[in-house]
Amino acid sequence: MVSELLARFQALPESLAATPILAIGLTLGAFFAGNWLFSRIGRPIWLPPVVLSACLLSGFIALAVDYQDYQQGARWLTVLLGPATVALGIPLYQQMHHIRAMWRPIVVTLPIAATMAAVYAVVIGWALGATPEVLASLAPKSVTAPIAIGITEQLGGSVPLMMGGLLITGVVATLFVDLLARLLPVKDERILGFALGLNGHAIGTARAFEISHTAGAFASLGMGLTGVFTALILPLFFRL
């Protein structure tokens, strides 16, 4: 009786891993634990909650389930990235009045800066001997995650490597904007917000909302426009 129960207990992780619910539970648990930890350590800019959550989650996976099984189950979450990308169009539409107010700097800056964000990374990586797969993973580094996943898949890069690069880019873009704003100097909150969103996607945008609501609005705009522009341009470039 006891030994039977024990055998069933041993088979438990495997049986649960056969359904997606274990992967979903682990991801949700790590998500909330990461957010809780983030507020406990005083919300540092250089360590966004997603990094904490991801570290916890990889620990859970290493302990409890097979990585391949996990990714299979997590499909139930990642499939929602499609509609979530579409959802980014709604705040973009709501920010449109800012474009009318400042259309000239935006129209001039956006195509050049968004292109250069990818070009700098690809050229530096290429010069230091990175493979095409790595370059394709670095190119969308300033684009918000749901859009960047789509771009990397289209270019034939590695999604995990791209995600790592994306997080680092978001964090250092935030630090560099703070630094260069003081050195240049730039005080216009609209410019700082736009630069944060354009270069540092969601992590930069979160920082911009700490500066002011205006900076946040311009960051959302910069992030959205960069995402769309890069997604439309980059695959055409890489085909050549």
Add this chain to the structure above:
Amino acid sequence: MPMLRGFLVLVLFFILGESVRLLLALPVSGGVLGMVVITFTLMLKGNVSDDLARASQGLISVLVLLIMPGVVGVFFTANQFSGQWLAVAAALLVGTFLSVLTTLLLMKAVTKRGVSDGE
């Protein structure tokens, strides 16, 4: 219920974007195409329904949750890219520094010219 109605709109636009991508063999993801189409639709329409605004807000607030399975992959596939870490680190750090500098200088230059034009 209202939130689900908004979710249905998002799913429909995603399916539309995905269909366009497959039909025209475009290299852009269906989500981005759906996003572009829904933005233009809203601009033509001139307002956004409460249902749609609420559904999109809900999905955007859990974006981090949705990208986590992709993020953890970096821990499990890292050794695939051994030997290229210097290139990756330099591209990320130096590249981001240069692109932030470019953005700030461009914006600053163009905004100033706009002001001196008497706007």
